[in-house]
Amino acid sequence: MESPTSTTSRIVIAAVAVAALWAGLAYDVSRPADARRYQRTLVQAAESAHDAAQTAALVGELELAGKVTGLFATAAFDDAAKGLAGAEQKSASQGPPDSASAARRDELGPLLNAAVTALGDTTEADDDNRLRDGVGRLKDVAARLDDFAEGMR
């Protein structure tokens, strides 16, 4: 069997390795955002907002065509709302590191707001006209979000 000293030293080495990894991770998570990282976060937020808006538009279209049940549409709009909320949270999770980043953020903010109101109106729509209108606005804002993300890549 191995001697107790080698076991102890192995435990110490393992503990040091784990501590180093943990410290590295802590540094990585807590270091202030540089401009590239911040803009990447904005792109991700725009992309998930785009996905949510696009999906909600699709669900709305299917509802107009009578291809989904009302209960399913409610559940699917809920999922889209969750996606939008996640995107908003992401874009607000860090402060912009410089003025260029701040300008980008100010560009994204209204788009996210437009998506949220369009989704809200679509979800609440009680007749086909308002539903059609909501779907149109969702598609429009999805396209603008896509342009935003493409423009920053």
Add this chain to the structure above:
Amino acid sequence: MLIGFDLLDRQILDRDGEPVGKVDDVELTYDADGAARVTALLLGQEVLGDRIGGVLGRCIAGTARRLSGASDRPPQRISMDLVAEITGAITLSVKRELLPDPPLETWLRDHLIARIPGADHES
């Protein structure tokens, strides 16, 4: 026969093929002249814990001892005389009912499983 390979960690079945347990350790007996014979199979989580060793092994063994009620109770022992056949599994020549019940099974049956409706039903 190889003790480690053919006996240890093999499944023990009674004469009807019902599971009895695993061979968690093997008991050897020394004669006066220093020769050793295989005399019994040892079963139970406390035996297994002793064999695994280390902190984890002590945990397993300690928990098993606490559950069995008496910490100094000897482990379940199946004499080699009761072994009928050694193949992929070890088959005994007796029925399981003749062997002592494993303490954990008894405890869980009496305190939990048997109290739930339908425990006696064949499903």
Add this chain to the structure above:
Amino acid sequence: MNPEPGTIRASRILGQPVHDSDGRPLGNVADLITETASDGSEHVISAYVVKRPWGRLLGYERDQTTGPRLLEILARRILRRNATVVPFTDLETN
């Protein structure tokens, strides 16, 4: 190994280091080999000693297991290269 009559668990012997009479290490006990005596009991006759930390035998020591080639070579030639069989009565506790 134990001169006094009595019982011992096999796991106390398995894995123990073995040295030759000059004190050179031979390896660790990987398994114990028994033979059936005339009265039907199994007598321990020798110990299978290998120079590898992982003492477990996969089963390639026997002729019943063959293939896949790669595993067989790994198990027979590399993991068990320095295997020796030591008569059980030659083992002494230290």
Add this chain to the structure above:
Amino acid sequence: MKRFFAIALGVLTAIGGFVDIGDIVANGEAGARFGITHAWVLLLGVFGICAYAEMSGRVSAVSGRPVFDLVRERLGPRVALANLTGSLLVTVLTLGAELGGVGLALQLATSVNYLLWVPVVAFVLWAALWRAKFTVLENVFGLTGLVLIVFVIAFFRLHADTGGLWHQATHPGPPHGEDWGTYWFFAVALFASALTPYEVFFFSSGAVEERWNSRDLITSRVNVFVGFPLGGLLAFAIMLTSATVFHPLSTSVDSLSQVALPAALALGKLGLAAAILGFFAATFGAAMETGLSAGYTVAQYFGWNWGKLRRPREAARFHTVVLVSIVVGVAVLLTTIDPIQLTEYTLVFSAVALPLTYLPILVIANDRDYLGDRVNGRFANALGMIYLLIVAIAAVAAIPLMIVTRMGGG
């Protein structure tokens, strides 16, 4: 009809591997983001699980020994305990995720939040595992899960751009806007979900529950070679429809409702209903598979009585493990962790458990003491060796990929 039901075990096992809640969404997401450039991974996975499920079914039918029995016997108590820990973590976390998945499927049908369904689903699952016959369970949920075939029909009704899809399938790699790290993360995740450790545990233990013997080798093989390709086909159909509908819109998929949309688009309310029923049965089937597997592995490691063929009071330890696993699964879910993400974490533990499960299967499948003249042929051995290596590589690659790509988040 009896013949038809005879393949239920293979179908149910495959559903638990290929189209459990995590994989339904992962296949949808892969299709939406990468098109069907991951098609080869599913094919690779189907061959691998077929090879090992066939071996474990054969060993269990001929020798009556289920897989975890063999794991401890060949690898010893310590290594087997490491495997048991890894496997149990995979199994119980997946069980939790599936309970959430059943809830999500019910949410699509009722728009009642899935968390409210979880305790109900958990109780029904426990009651089913406590009282219902094994064959009833596998027939009902294995075969209802096949309703997911609706995605195959939906694909044909969508009139997809088959030329473009063929181009994706034959040109593996990330499309514009995605990177190789994320591509490989999805490849490893989809591969690992095809070869989960609990599939072989469940299949071999099911073989013992159904009292297969060496006369049932044909049944075992039919189960394997029909069940797993069918499971793979369902997963592929989900990837295909998602690639057809969402990939051109460059829209990613991360929820169950999105995965169902192509079925509604192609087939209307009926298609949607079939998709939701399929999700329900597949996730419930996977929950059953993982719940029972947790009991099987622990009981087989310690040599306890196990199985549904005994009265619960004669297998008290086994039923206690099943009960505790369900409770733990519910507890994990009620932390409001996303059930779909939960299955992604199991990748780490699969990495430990898989090689240590497949190695003893491969060794025993070559042991004449167990199998007589039914040991592996050259082909099975070659496949077994290749997949053992692939699994080992995937195991090493999984964790760094998870960290670098932030679980595929990019």
